[in-house]
Amino acid sequence: MSKTAVLQNLLPSLDRHLIDRPAADRLGGLKRFLVEFLYFGIKEARACLFAGLFFLAVFAVPRAGLAGIPRYDLLLLIAIVIQAVMVWTKLETIDELKAISLFHLVGFALEVFKTSGSVPSWSYPDFAYSKIFGVPLFSGFMYAAVGSYIVQAWRLFDLRIKHHPPYWMAALTALAIYANFFTHHYIGDYRWYIAACTLGLYARTTVVFRPYDRDRKMPLLFAFVLIGFFIWLAENISTFLGIWQYPNQVGAWSIVHLGKWSSWCLLVIMTFTIVANLKHIKHCIHVPD
Known part of the structure; x- marks a missing residue:
């Protein structure tokens, strides 16, 4: 078997091992907890493959760039290669790639607005050939991740997903979340009102997942909060390395405001809504009559 074929089959083989676990009825107590916790961690790491490799590049590429290629341009090239390999190895389908590309466009549009002269929420201080309206193209991949x-x-x-709200309600909420990222600069920040509506909308929603061989469940809202928290941590590391800067970080780095955690949680809800509308995913979402 060629090296190319080995590479193309390596991760799918790992996925089959992680997903197709036989029932282990004799596994119990502390041993079961440890095994399930281990597989949960491995699956989380595997699910973060794109994000992990991309942010590893963010942390590894020096600010001055490499081989005469500016840092932002090099990050764009690396992100494209990672994405291409994931499709080539069939870790992502074309439909999934379309959804991820939508996240890229949605995120990039938000970046252009947030870094504009009228709304200088943050900035990308370094030079790049791939900047459009002052925003490097690689930034959209952070949302795609x-x-x-x-x-x-x-x-x-x-x-x-059990007790998912009607799709039209989830879609309106997602649109309100996205719109508020723009409009709060002009007509007030309504994120907490939107968050309250979201809390009521998803209050009964439960996510059922399988870390090893048995189903476990947790409130979907708790999952949103956890994912938002880890994105907030990644944002702190990225600003510390100077990938982008908030106005209060120009003179000296400081921790990203905790309020950004809520913004990321809302963005995760918007992203989840888009994913939930993929054809092959809808069949595992229960929407009560």
Whole structure:
């Protein structure tokens, strides 16, 4: 078997091992907890493949760039290669790639607005050939990474959603979340009102997942909060390395405001809504009559 074929089959083989676990009825007590915790961690790491490799590049590429290629341009090239390999190895389908590309466009549009002269929420201080309206194209992949994680986790954990709200309600909420990122600069920040509506909308929603051979469940809202928290941590590391800067970080780095955690949680909900509308995922979502 050629090296290319080995590479193309390596991760799918790992996925089959993680997903197709035989029932281990004799496994119990502390041993079961440890085994399930181990597989949960492995599956989480595997689901974060795109995000992990991308942010590893973010942390590893020096600010001055490499071989005469500016840092932002090099990060764009690396992100494209990672995405291409995931499709080539069939870790992502074309439909999933379309959804992830939508996250890229949605995120990039938000970046252009947030870094504009009228709304200088943050900035990208370094030079790049791939900057458009002052925003490097690689930035959209940071949002695409969130979408990729949700798509991969859905398959690896065999996710099923119980008591999901009607799709039209979830879609309106997602649109309100996205719109508020823009409009709060002009007509007030309504994120907490939107969050309250979201809390009521998803209050009964449960996510069923399989870390090893048995189903476990947790409130979907708790999952949103956890994912938002880890994105907030990644954002702190990224700003510390100077990938982008908030106005209060220009003179000296400081921790990203805790309020950004809520913003990321809302963005995760919006991303989840898009993923939930993929054809092959809808069949495992229960919407009560």
